[in-house]
Amino acid sequence: MILETKNLIIRDYQDNDRNELSRICADNEVMKLVFNGPIPYSKFDEFVAENFCSSKNDIGLEVVCNKINNEIMGFAGFHRFLYYLTEEYEIEFGFVLSKKWHNKGFATEIGKKQIQYALNNLKCRKVFARAHPQNLASIYVITEKLGLKQASDEVVENRLTFISTKIHLTEQFYNFDS
Numbered sequence: 001m002i003l004e005t006k007n008l009i010i011r012d013y014q015d016n017d018r019n020e021l022s023r024i025c026a027d028n029e030v031m032k033l034v035f036n037g038p039i040p041y042s043k044f045d046e047f048v049a050e051n052f053c054s055s056k057n058d059i060g061l062e063v064v065c066n067k068i069n070n071e072i073m074g075f076a077g078f079h080r081f082l083y084y085l086t087e088e089y090e091i092e093f094g095f096v097l098s099k100k101w102h103n104k105g106f107a108t109e110i111g112k113k114q115i116q117y118a119l120n121n122l123k124c125r126k127v128f129a130r131a132h133p134q135n136l137a138s139i140y141v142i143t144e145k146l147g148l149k150q151a152s153d154e155v156v157e158n159r160l161t162f163i164s165t166k167i168h169l170t171e172q173f174y175n176f177d178s
């Protein structure tokens, strides 16, 4: 799968991404509130095999690159999870960027494209995101920039759950293109 936005390419993992991506995954500042924390170098290949898109795993993570020079900026993608309120499996989107790219609007850019992809291509009826309650930057992007609403105050697996609202289901959001 390849997703393209105004500034970014989101594409499948390749072996030569290993050095840069494993550095981002091991960075405590970036990963402290994501998954179960930073991924040690020794566990990186296992992490990729379990979580990134592959022929066996079409719902997964991908590599986020800068369109200008192909620099690896982080990773983003989709994950199936059990939604505690309905006890049904749903798909969440998420994003992780290396520190130097924070606060430049890129997570918002990725998230809009992911919502469009989830609705149009994955045929989701609703979109979900989850974040650690202390992950204020992520919660701000999910709610204020992307317009999802907190499902409840319940923290499940150390995560709050956010869910799409009606606006995401409008024609305008389906056709988002930047």
Ligand SMILES: CC(C)(COP(=O)(O)OP(=O)(O)OC[C@H]1O[C@@H](n2cnc3c(N)ncnc32)[C@H](O)[C@@H]1OP(=O)(O)O)[C@@H](O)C(=O)NCCC(=O)NCCS
Pocket (backbone or CB within 6 Å): 029, 030, 031, 033, 034, 094, 095, 096, 097, 098, 101, 102, 103, 104, 105, 106, 107, 108, 109, 130, 131, 132, 135, 136, 137, 138, 140, 141, 145
């Ligand atoms: C969360 C993350 C993806 C946000 O990415 P980003 O590209 O910096 O996000 P954007 O630039 O689109 O938007 C960031 C917004 O959050 C705001 N923000 C930043 N830190 C914040 C904080 N501590 N509390 C509240 N808002 C905060 C910024 O001011 C900005 O809003 P503004 O444009 O209105 O000023 C990024 O910080 C990151 O990769 N963090 C580490 C991994 C992670 O936590 N991923 C999310 C997993 S759920």
